[in-house]
Amino acid sequence: MMQKTSFANESLWVKRAGILITLGFLAVFIVLPLYTIFSEAFRSGVAVYKKAVTSPEVLSSIRLTLTVALVCVPINTIFGTLLAWSIAKYSFRGKKALTTLIELPFAVSPVIAGLMFVLLFGAHGGLGRWLQSMDIKIVFALPGIILATTFVTFPFIARTLIPLMESLGNDDEEAALTLGASGLQTFFKITLSNIKWGLLYGIILTNARAIGEYGAVAVVSGLIRGETTTLPLTIGFLFDEYAFSAAFAAASLLTLLAFVTLILKSAMERRLKASD
């Protein structure tokens, strides 16, 4: 009896401590910073907040950030899935090298990634000179920002899907093919349905990084205010200009964007679960 109670007590104690530590950690690392952002944003009142988030500069940077995410996430979704599919389902020469190469954008610093594109597409780069003669602008304009963002977010989807696809194996697909399904049917009905959770997670990660990327974008953007400055860059500028309320107001928008992504994800999860 004694032993059982003490065991139960200890278990309860451990449980409580565990929950307490987790909650404390969450409070310090997530809730508190979030609270700071919003309280700082509203410190000078709602009117100041409203003025800050509707300023042309902030509005244009929201538009730019969303444009970049809207282009970059689908591109990476398609190519990331394709890449994961090729690597997980087929074997070919150089597969190992390719798998390593996917990780490159994570391995190099975003600033280096940005510089790479400036060197390649800038006025003195090999491609840049030719593009300039055609009057096509890549760096210091939207295409450069999209390129750099796509580059730094490229690995998320492929890296999430490859282990998943490998663990699933080819059995389901082979069965479908044997039963007379076409290749595309097999992909959409079998493969995609098997990997949808992983894919969704990859998309969320890609989007989060795409709207938040700073270093690579700072280098390729040319920092033209209200034109090539994404929301994170604008936040940095406002902060540097002692416009703290405006900086935090813009930061709260970026945070809200992240929330919207998470809400979309939960909604989609619920729908997918319902359809299962």
Next chain:
Amino acid sequence: MIHQSAGVKKGLIAPVLKGAIGIIAGFFFATTAFAASYELLNVSYDPTRELYRAYNEAFQKHYKAQTGNEVIIKQSHGGSGGQARSVIDGLDADVVTLALAYDIDAIAEKTKKLPADWQTRLKNNSAPYTSTIVFLVRAGNPKKIKDWDDLTRSDIKVITPDPKTSGGARWNYLAAWGYGLKKFGNEDKTREFVKAIFKNVPVLDSGARGSTNTFVRRGIGDVLLAWENEAFLAIDELGKDQFEIVVPSLSILAEPTVAWVDQVTEKKKTTEVAKAYLEYLYSKEGQTIAAKNYYRPRDPDVAKSFENQFPKVSLITIDEVFGGWHAAQKKHFADGGEFDRIYQPSK
């Protein structure tokens, strides 16, 4: 049959693709829809943000009143050297307003986008306002920092940006060097002196504003080597009770220079408006805006009315002490130059 169905598909894809491209292009270029008005891109250095925000507004009004034309001015700010690099790499600046002449020289040399003699095209060596380097210290000057000598003390942490990317940092460095030369009279001792100052530098930011924030917001360091305008602004924004300015016995006359970039303005047909934009900096209104933002005006009348705002400092010039920017850049800031020998990042 097969051919036909392929044909149908092709017929469908083309318009869809065209439509999609149209929508995307419309989204991208929506900002440049004001075809009737001019648009200028002013690529500037880090601390001029407030100055050009005020000046751009004034110039827009002036230009509209004078010509009836609209002009939109876009700004880009960063460390002066880095900004020059971006222009060299293809950032289409109509005008460059950088921290020092050498950065514009570099653009002229590497790209031929503007003539080598650009500095003679506008008054006062194309420097419509000047500034100098001062010390910003914490209120009450707790470490009793009075002059350059104090910066070598082992109990002092000095904040300054990176001379490789920042214009202000190069002026800081040259002011220290100039003081050393005057005090010791020879280069070896001067080198030791400047080396001792940089031994006290814990972090090099890439631009002047970054350094200011390191000092005022993050609370790092005992003294910030700053543009005079940057030091005044920090006090204005964050309070007289927090910081004060210390004027050293000797500093340097900093001449931030401006130029229009011919190749860009010719392509964009903005040469006239770009010239007008820079020339108006010399007008009474332009000079007053500069002075209000703590840049020292060139115009004697405006200078007189702001006389009490600026402390009296004895100033050396880059030409008399260093033989001009080219010589200074080559000797001090080029790879393997004096600065590389002096500065080792502290561990």
